[in-house]
Amino acid sequence: MNNDRELTESKIREQNVSVYAYDLALVEDLRARFSKSPVKDSEINKNVQIGPTEQMYRIIGELSGDQPILPFVSLQRLNWTLNLDRQRIPNFRW
């Protein structure tokens, strides 16, 4: 019988792509702020996570073996919009 939990623990490498790169930059900065000095890249602060706010308590619980440790900080991207008033570049033809 497959253990579904093992599937979720496979390493997913977060990539700096598109708008998610900004999410990642922000959450990594927050992780660095809430880490003890010296900050190591290999150490990820589990108590700073990206995700839906209403699900965050459950997510932190999953990550910490059903024993969430407070305090923690969550980040959720609400939306993003195109700044059409500053959008000039696409008119160029290279």
Place this chain on the structure above:
Amino acid sequence: MVFTRLAPDNKPQEVRARVIPITINWQLSVWTKDRITNDAIVREILWYYHLRPSLLVYVQHGLNIAHKFNIYFNSEITDNSDIANHINNGTYFRQDLSLYSDDSYLWQANYINKVEVAPQLYFNYGVSQNTDPSYTNIEINTKNK
């Protein structure tokens, strides 16, 4: 934004970053066991990013650059401690901060082989009927004069 790199054939190549400016809105939530800790963390976060709003984002998409962007907090801080799961999940306090960045971009790289400006400094003043080449082609070589 334009910078030069070496193409795989070692010839200089211009890399142009094409961008679409965007605004991103986030919600930052702080969860604690007691209110005083929550207020203290929110205060620290607000002061820290108020004084240091610039962050670096690493842009791939063929560019491999670091771009600075700024984050700003909106004025309202919402207290959502008394939500439905407050009792079920144990007592905790939560405050939500909303923040945005209006100098973010959607990136794309565009590669162009570098073309140098090479002005033609040798001018022909018409074609004479004289077939003597030394007569028909009057060359102005600015470098040798």
